[in-house]
Amino acid sequence: MAKQVYFEDVNIGSEIPTLVKHPTPRQLVKWAGASGDYYEIHYDKDFALNNKLPGTIVHGWLHLSFLGQMMTDWIGEKGTLVKLGASYRGMLRPHEDLFCKGKVTKKYTAAGKNYIEAEIWVENPSGEKTTPGAATVTLPARK
Amino acid sequence: MAESKETLLNKEFGPVVYDVEKWWAKKFAEAIDDPNPAWQKVTPPTFPTALILDDLDKAIHSYGSYTAGLNGGNELEYFKPIRIGDTITVTGKIVNMKERSGKLGTMLIIISELSYTNQKGELVAKCRNTSIKY
DSSP states (O other): OOOOOOOGGOOOEEEEEEEEEEOOOOHHHHHHHOOOOOOGGTTOOHHHHTTTTOOOOOOHHHHHHHHHHHHHHHTTTTTTTEEEEEEOSOOOTTSOOOOOOEEEEEEEEEEEEEEEEEEEEEEEEOOOOOEEEEEEEOOOOOO | OOOOHHHHHHEEEEEEEEEHHHHHHHHHHHHHHHHOGGGTTOTEEEEEESSSSSHHHHHHHHSSOOOEEEEEEEEEEESHHHHHHTTTEEEEEEEEEEEEEEETEEEEEEEEEEEEEEEOOOOOEEEEEEEEEE
């Protein structure tokens, strides 16, 4: 775990440390079991091809889970996740490196809490943003 | 049984009640491959997706003559952590349905909203889902 990040350390444009993931078919099966999403497009290649897909694809919720991992790693024990969301615009395929990234877009204090808003996304190996999203967190202050 | 758009919109689905058991939260974090020790006490941010509202999913699945579906997006808002040992009640409804043409032909976009409440009656999270049928 990285050391605790504080509100004062973060500015508009600050980058959130990149998280690299490499989902395998095994991971997609584990996700299916843990989440209860047994839709066959995620582990049955013939089924996926018959549904006009290029092959099996990574669950949208797993893209979002990776972004959630990136955010909770970054905000640390004393940070709180307030909002997390993403749209699945492009497909991610198993066996590829995925890059979770983010950049701070807003910083403000309201009702005694220190809020940070960030643009977040997942990139495929070609550098395309398949999964644009947004997150809101609160961070502790140094004083 | 398939329903019409009019009867589906704003119909209340649930409640479904889940016990957030330790092994389940552990398997969930392992599936993400997220080793954060925080997940020994609270659940990872996307855990609400595992608290399935089956009747709502089936209603979306069986609506219309589309052959396939995709998840278009999900937005979560958190009010309290979902802790291991909590009992969570899930309810939900479809708030919007509209057709549009896209790269997969005519698509139906369904927006649903789910609420998650703990055993103390506290709203812990809300989720807005975009389902695509084609």
